[in-house]
Amino acid sequence: MGNLYRVTPEDMAEAALEAAWDGGLRYYDTAPHYGMGLSERRLGAMLSTRPREEFVLSSKVGRRIVPNPGGGAGDDLDHSFAVPDATRRVWDMSADGVRRSIEESLERLGLDRLDVVYLHDPEEGPEDQGLDEAIPALVALREQGVVSAIGVGSKSDLTLARFVATGALDLVMISGRYTLLEQPAARELLPLCQEHGTSAVAVSVYNSGILASDSPSPDSSYEYGRVPREVWERAVALAETCREHGVSLPEAATHFPLRHPAIVNVTLGMRSPEQVASNLSRMQAQIPDELWEAIDAMGGDRAL
Structure with a gap:
């Protein structure tokens, strides 16, 4: 919804959000970072017409x-978003x-509250300030009833583990670190989540593209860049194993994180109503236990 990599036409964005709601999706995640607030504005335009008690909404703080x-006159493609550069981000x-970030998000969304607030990518900014100031501020807002739950979202499982160890978080958003392809989060982070009663949401479960097709291409995206050969070969082997069990690679990738007891949700990015329909179909696929056994036999806890 934030014009990641290229423009999402307004009518396509509206149709995707309508399809998501009509398909029964009731958890929506956004952030100021996504398209300089464009994602929040588009999402809010749809959600503001729905009963507030019927959906759960999260956004993020850390970048204003x-x-x-x-x-x-320019664009924001250096940060991967096809939007004008009339505004900029500051940590x-x-x-x-x-x-202030929460107030600004609510203004863009046109809503009166957020259910969940994540600290966004603290390892890319002043991480110690995140620990020393942002988390205590979020705890206070939770205690005041301004938000229902607080968390941290990151591509770094080690950063997330550091924050979970404080015992202050309700949940974490794990980007790409617990997927069908690789599970470094299983080493330290997810056991810590279980120890502290912290739930986890898995995102980037297609590893930014390499697992999104049943036939992974060497030109696929991995970690928002070119895919290394060993990663592509691993994805091809996974696709072949899935195919042998009558399951597509994206179907297996969608379901895989939910096998871990700490992970309560898989959140997928969707640009069009066709992508919404595809993801809903993937989520409804039946995955045979024999596939998981075969995948587990290929080796676990990989960090490529």
Whole structure:
């Protein structure tokens, strides 16, 4: 919804969100970072017409969107979003920055509250400020009833483990670190989640593209860049194993994270109503136990 890599036309975005709601999806995740607030504005336009008690909404703090002096003629593709550069991101994990970011998100969304707030990619910014200021601020907001749950979202399982160890979080959002392809989060992070009663949401379960097709291409995307040969070969082997059991690679990738007891949700990015329909179909697929046994036999706890 934030024009990741290329423009998503307005009518396509609206149709995708309508299809998601009509398909029964009731958890929606966004962030100021996604398209300089475009994702929040588009999502809010749909959700503001729905009964507030019928959906769960999360957004993120850590990056605030501010005016960009002299901007407007360029784009934000250096950060992977096809939007004008009239605004820019600034890191702000201070207590005041957290509160202001939430207020600004609610204004863009046109809603009166967020259910879940994640600290977004703290390892890419002032991580210690995230620990020392942002998390205590989020805890206070939870205690005040401003938000129902707090968490951290990151591509780094080690960063997430550091935050989970504080015992302050309700949940974490794990990006790409517990997937059919690789599971480094199984070493330290997910056991810590179980120890502290912290739930986990799995995102980037297709590893940014390599697992999104039943026939992985060497030109696929991995970690938002070119796929290394050994990663592609692993994905091809997984696809062949899935095919032998009558399951597509994306179907297996969608279901795989939910095998772990700490993971309560898989969240998928969707650009069009066709992608919504495809993901709903994948989620309804029946995965035979024999496939999981075959995949487990290929080796576990991989970190490529």
